[in-house]
Amino acid sequence: MRQVVGKRTIDLGAAAFADLRAPYERLILDIGTGDGKHVLSLARRHPEALVVGLDAGPDAMRRTAARAAAKPARGGTPNALFVWAAVERLPPELTEVTEVHVLMPWGSLLRAMVTPDEPVLSAVAAACAPDAEFLVTLNLHAWRPPVVEVGETPEPTPESARADDGLAPAYARAGWRLESADYLDDTGIAGLGTSWTKRLGSSRDELGVLALRGRIDPHRAPAGPSD
Numbered sequence: 001m002r003q004v005v006g007k008r009t010i011d012l013g014a015a016a017f018a019d020l021r022a023p024y025e026r027l028i029l030d031i032g033t034g035d036g037k038h039v040l041s042l043a044r045r046h047p048e049a050l051v052v053g054l055d056a057g058p059d060a061m062r063r064t065a066a067r068a069a070a071k072p073a074r075g076g077t078p079n080a081l082f083v084w085a086a087v088e089r090l091p092p093e094l095t096e097v098t099e100v101h102v103l104m105p106w107g108s109l110l111r112a113m114v115t116p117d118e119p120v121l122s123a124v125a126a127a128c129a130p131d132a133e134f135l136v137t138l139n140l141h142a143w144r145p146p147v148v149e150v151g152e153t154p155e156p157t158p159e160s161a162r163a164d165d166g167l168a169p170a171y172a173r174a175g176w177r178l179e180s181a182d183y184l185d186d187t188g189i190a191g192l193g194t195s196w197t198k199r200l201g202s203s204r205d206e207l208g209v210l211a212l213r214g215r216i217d218p219h220r221a222p223a224g225p226s227d
């Protein structure tokens with residue numbers, strides 16, 4: 001897999017990744033990590049976890065990746081790892097993931113999460129350990145007005161997400177069991193450590209971010225596109 005370390009992109013082989021992974025009880029995967037600040041904050045709060053930030057574009061994460069790679073005495077965070085890859089082509093080395101985060105997705109990642117793209121969700125599920133937790137936060141301004149990626153999908157609400165014709169059944173077919181859907185308040189948004197807190201800025205309102213939480217069962221997930 002392609003590891004981003006500051007300005008450099010390094011080919012991290014399967015054996016090297018396995019060595020990195022071995023000391024940690026948990027593997028948290030942040031898909032569409034952007035500038036990676038959520039990963040850094042998670043990694044500092046959870047030293048027992050390896051936290052991997054993955055994004056289709058490498059540039060936004062370079063600065064945070066450089067900070068993480070510094071020596072621990074200089075503020076480095078050895079349990080944070082940054083990877084350049086699209087969710088549609090997950091690195092095969094990522095297995096036994098115990099927690100998946102997707103915060104404020106846009107582009108094809110947003111499309112995958114909300115239309116939803118079941119093969120992509122299935123491929124993520126196939127990379128997970130049994131009962132992996134997931135947290136997806138949707139910036140509902142993507143529907144106000146709707147961006148092209150959401151297609152015909154109406155703006156989800158806590159009720160519609162759980163309804164029989166909502167996201168829940170499609171997620172379930174991919175092995176993602178939706179357990180709760182709630183609007184986040186300011187404190188909930190701030191707790192995510194996403195840079196999008198600031199960017200939501202003046203357009204932020206109390207019904208602007210929908211958090212979907214649940215668990216992923218890899219055994220129910222049919223084969224994904226990368227299989």
Ligand SMILES: C[S@@+](CC[C@H](N)C(=O)[O-])C[C@H]1O[C@@H](n2cnc3c(N)ncnc32)[C@H](O)[C@@H]1O
Nearest residue numbers: 032033034056086087103106107108109194195
């Ligand atoms: C709005 S930003 C959110 C960044 C970060 N999660 C946060 O909350 O600060 C959306 C991110 O999704 C990434 N993204 C879009 N499509 C993707 C895909 N197919 N695979 C992986 N990342 C993707 C973009 O490159 C971008 O960094």
